[in-house]
Amino acid sequence: MSDPEKKTPEAQFDPDHRFVTSYFISPSALAVIRILIAIYTLVTNLYVLIRLGVRSHEADQFLPYFTNLSYVGQCAYFWAAGVQTIFYVRNDGSGYPLQSWPKVLRYLHRVLFSTTTTYPILVTIVFWILLADASTFATPYSAWANLSRHALNTVFALFEIGLTNGGPLVWIDIVPCVVCLGAYLGVAYITHATQGYYTYSFLDPVKEGKLLAGYIIGIAAGECIIFAIVLGATTLRSRLVNRNKEA
Structure with a gap:
């Protein structure tokens, strides 16, 4: 005999449908916005990749x-979230x-x-503090891409x-977020070993010396701080939304 108290997977995961709803706009509008962002990020990724391959024959320098x-991860998220939201709308909000x-x-x-x-x-902060230079807006393409x-x-x-x-x-x-950042260091140094360049100049141990450790620790710490801030912001937003619903 089945246990009437046993919850189904649907009830255990996101029972309030938070991943496919917004307190500010309707699910239909949310689905449209997410799909539009997904399309924009996909087109941007493809254009940058194709341009690297066709104009400079450096398509292999995209993923490093x-x-x-x-x-690419953000693009994947908005496609996944957008499609799930579309199904939520089609199911009349039942799941x-x-x-x-x-x-x-x-x-x-x-x-x-x-x-x-x-x-x-994190990417935005690191880029504008450490990497942006005169080439950032040198051409219409570089301005748009950046x-x-x-x-x-x-x-x-x-x-x-x-x-x-x-x-x-x-x-x-926060664990997988930091682990993925650490794994990227492997990608960066494998890229240098196989293709002869550092993806980011501050990862060059010869050029940076002891500062390299500071950059690595600083970026990891930055991710932890950003995670904590976003966690606090999403928790606060959730509480305020629930309070307004109860009022």
């Missing part, structure tokens, strides 16, 4: 950069497919939400943080 990896998918996929979506709302902010990947990326993250019901972040998810 954390900026591009983060933007969405991810709720009944394997637990690992539900967990990965939660982690993807965490990276989508923290990595872009603004898309180092400014709009944070706008998209802030949209999810401030205007949806997504989250709040969970402390334990």
Whole structure:
């Protein structure tokens, strides 16, 4: 005999449908906005990649950069979130497919939400403080590409943080966020060993010396601080929304 108290996977994961709703706009409008952002980030990624391949024959230099990896992840999130929101609308608000998918996929979506709302902010801060120079706006293309990947990326993250019901972040998810950052160091140094260049100049141990450790620790600490701020912001937003519903 089945236990009437036993919850279904749908009830266990996101019972309030926070990942597919907004306190500010309707689910239909949220689905449209997410899909539009997904299309924009996809077109940006494809254009940058194709341009690298056709004009400079350096398509292999696309993925080694954390900026591009983060933007690809953000693109993936908005496609996933947008499609799930569309199904939620089609189901008249009764649920969405991810709720009944394997637990690992539900967990990965939660982690993807965490990276989508923290990595872009980290990328934006690091770029404008350490990497931006005269070439940033040298041409219309460089201006558009840099603004898309180092400014709009944070706008998209802030949209999810401030205007949806997504989250709040969970402390334990800081672990995969930091682990992925650490894993990127391996990508950067493998790239140098195989292709002969550092993706970011501050990762050069010869040039930076003892400062290298400071940069690495500082960026990891920055991610932790950003995670804590986003966690606090999403928790506060969630409480305020719930309080308004109860009022």
